[in-house]
Amino acid sequence: MKVAAASLRAARFDALGLRRALSGLMVPLLVAAMTFLAALALGGWIGSIALASQWRDGAGAALTVQVPQPAEAAAHGGGSRIDAVSAVLTATPGVGAVHVLSADELSDLLRPWLGVGAERLAVPLPAVVAVQLTGGQATGGRPDLGPLAHRLEDAAPGTLLEDHGMWIDRLSYLAFSLQACALLALALVSAVAAAAIAVATRAGLAARREAIEIVHGLGATDGFIAGRFAHRAMVLAGGGGAIGALAALPVLLALAVLAAPFTGSVHGIVSISDALSALPPALWGGVAILPAAAAAIGFATAQGTVRRWLRRLP
Amino acid sequence: MVRFESVGLRYGRAGGKDAAPEVLRDISFALPEGAFCWLRGPSGAGKTSLLRLMYLAVLPTSGRLTLLGTDVGRSPRRVLPGLRRRIGVVFQDFRLLPHLSVFENVALPLRLAGRPDAQVRADVTELLRWVGLARKLHTPPYELSGGEQQRVAIARAVIARPNLLLADEPTGNLDEAQADRLMVLLRELNRLGTTVIVATHNDAMVERYPAAALRLDHGRLVHEA
Ligand SMILES: Nc1ncnc2c1ncn2[C@@H]1O[C@H](COP(=O)(O)OP(=O)(O)O)[C@@H](O)[C@H]1O
Ligand SMILES: [Mg+2]
Numbered sequence: 049m050k051v052a053a054a055s056l057r058a059a060r061f062d063a064l065g066l067r068r069a070l071s072g073l074m075v076p077l078l079v080a081a082m083t084f085l086a087a088l089a090l091g092g093w094i095g096s097i098a099l100a101s102q103w104r105d106g107a108g109a110a111l112t113v114q115v116p117q118p119a120e121a122a123a124h125g126g127g128s129r130i131d132a133v134s135a136v137l138t139a140t141p142g143v144g145a146v147h148v149l150s151a152d153e154l155s156d157l158l159r160p161w162l163g164v165g166a167e168r169l170a171v172p173l174p175a176v177v178a179v180q181l182t183g184g185q186a187t188g189g190r191p192d193l194g195p196l197a198h199r200l201e202d203a204a205p206g207t208l209l210e211d212h213g214m215w216i217d218r219l220s221y222l223a224f225s226l227q228a229c230a231l232l233a234l235a236l237v238s239a240v241a242a243a244a245i246a247v248a249t250r251a252g253l254a255a256r257r258e259a260i261e262i263v264h265g266l267g268a269t270d271g272f273i274a275g276r277f278a279h280r281a282m283v284l285a286g287g288g289g290a291i292g293a294l295a296a297l298p299v300l301l302a303l304a305v306l307a308a309p310f311t312g313s314v315h316g317i318v319s320i321s322d323a324l325s326a327l328p329p330a331l332w333g334g335v336a337i338l339p340a341a342a343a344a345i346g347f348a349t350a351q352g353t354v355r356r357w358l359r360r361l362p
Numbered sequence: 363m364v365r366f367e368s369v370g371l372r373y374g375r376a377g378g379k380d381a382a383p384e385v386l387r388d389i390s391f392a393l394p395e396g397a398f399c400w401l402r403g404p405s406g407a408g409k410t411s412l413l414r415l416m417y418l419a420v421l422p423t424s425g426r427l428t429l430l431g432t433d434v435g436r437s438p439r440r441v442l443p444g445l446r447r448r449i450g451v452v453f454q455d456f457r458l459l460p461h462l463s464v465f466e467n468v469a470l471p472l473r474l475a476g477r478p479d480a481q482v483r484a485d486v487t488e489l490l491r492w493v494g495l496a497r498k499l500h501t502p503p504y505e506l507s508g509g510e511q512q513r514v515a516i517a518r519a520v521i522a523r524p525n526l527l528l529a530d531e532p533t534g535n536l537d538e539a540q541a542d543r544l545m546v547l548l549r550e551l552n553r554l555g556t557t558v559i560v561a562t563h564n565d566a567m568v569e570r571y572p573a574a575a576l577r578l579d580h581g582r583l584v585h586e587a
Contacts, residue, residue, distance in 0.1 A: 065461035262457050267447030360423050
């Protein structure tokens with residue numbers, strides 16, 4: 049009775065003949081395409097979060113101080129204005145490295161604006177001090193720079209303290225907008241996938257109308273019939289989701305490699321494992337979840353579509 | 363077991379100006395458990411419609427219908443599947459599933475009832491042997507003759523031992539010997555306790571197997587015997 053046992057199990061699996069009625073490549077291919085786009089959106093979302101935090105930790109932790117007439121005498125004590133400013137900065141808690149830019153560094157910085165002859169200009173250049181803030185202060189929100197500015201003004205009047213907070217605010221706003229767009233894209237892509245599955249399910253219902261009515265008449269519950277469709281839709285959508293996620297992986301890796309210099313991977317990408325580790329763990333997780341999410345959308349959409357359709361039967 | 367109280371039925375939308383005419387009007391009767399009953403009447407009288415009410419393919423538009431102790435018009439929809447599983451039906455056009463084999467078609471009611479595989483296999487094989495289809499277990503229904511298809515339909519109707527068995531013109535596609543065999547089977551099932559209702563317009567059949575009869579004409583019950 050081996051044959052009977054096999055056919056029995058097969059029939060339980062496909063009592064409504066759905067392997068024929070709900071087949072073809074339409075659903076898997078559409079879901080694969082949607083999953084591909086979802087993976088890219090996910091990459092954009094997670095990537096922009098990483099970039100934003102990178103900017104916040106990097107640029108947010110830096111200050112620029114401009115000291116006009118650096119060589120003149122300071123307001124108090126015997127040293128020059130630039131020495132007085134350096135001393136105040138070094139003595140300030142939360143300040144890490146204090147670096148006075150050399151004349152060469154300064155002209156490098158100005159060259160794009162002033163051309164190669166910057167140093168020969170008769171314009172008195174201020175001294176520029178690059179200040180690195182230590183981690184604690186930088187990550188715990190921006191430090192209050194008011195008192196420091198006061199003390200600098202006191203030591204060397206006319207000193208300008210410029211923190212990069214405005215840029216950080218703008219970049220954070222940009223990153224936030226990117227994240228919102230990525231979430232919107234994810235929602236749209238899910239809706240399109242659900243719509244495609246609903247259309248395919250309705251076509252399957254039309255094709256199997258007679259079989260459904262017979263099985264319903266034999267006492268099948270809505271749950272049984274919807275479950276058959278949902279299982280089938282889940283397999284098709286999950287398969288399409290897996291294909292789409294796999295196809296998106298090389299693209300995401302390439303993007304991660306391109307983005308690596310901006311996200312602090314200073315060593316550069318030399319091996320495959322470097323490339324693989326360039327993808328944030330959160331993105332690996334997200335891409336792995338996508339096929340399951342596609343399968344879940346397939347299951348839920350088919351359940352809803354079939355149960356609504358079955359209400360026409362008594 | 364089966365009780366009709368002033369039951370009316372119209373197809374299509376109830377009420378309104380475009381309401382379809384009633385195909386069954388003011389039907390009242392009751393059948394006790396274990397009855398055997400003919401349902402007679404000319405073609406178009408409403409026999410199939412009356413059976414459809416009894417196998418819950420349609421619900422009454424008016425009146426009260428009680429099946430196996432359940433008032434079907436006032437019950438929530440979710441109780442109906444369980445009720446249908448206790449009612450076996452032999453459809454006039456068999457309504458076998460073409461994508462399933464003979465074995466699988468007959469096994470379907472047991473599976474819907476959640477019976478274990480081993481029992482399904484044993485019961486279906488046994489019943490199909492009894493109706494003479496042991497060698498066609500894995501044949502699809504469309505490769506069978508009309509008489510063989512009807513035997514599959516009967517096997518599917520009785521496999522889950524229903525309390526109520528309904529048959530719509532079951533002898534229509536059979537020769538006389540096959541029809542007699544079917545009647546013996548139906549009487550035997552009735553003797554074992556199943557309530558059986560058989561719709562027919564074949565008067566010779568009714569005379570050969572005398573039993574209680576409901577007679578329909580133009581959607582009305584004209585005679586209860
Ligand atoms: N699904 C349906 N929709 C509309 N009218 C129907 C439907 N089924 C049957 N009828 C009508 O109901 C009446 C009774 O039909 P039916 O119950 O099939 O009678 P019988 O089985 O006695 O021949 C007929 O007039 C028929 O046209
Ligand atoms: Mg009829």
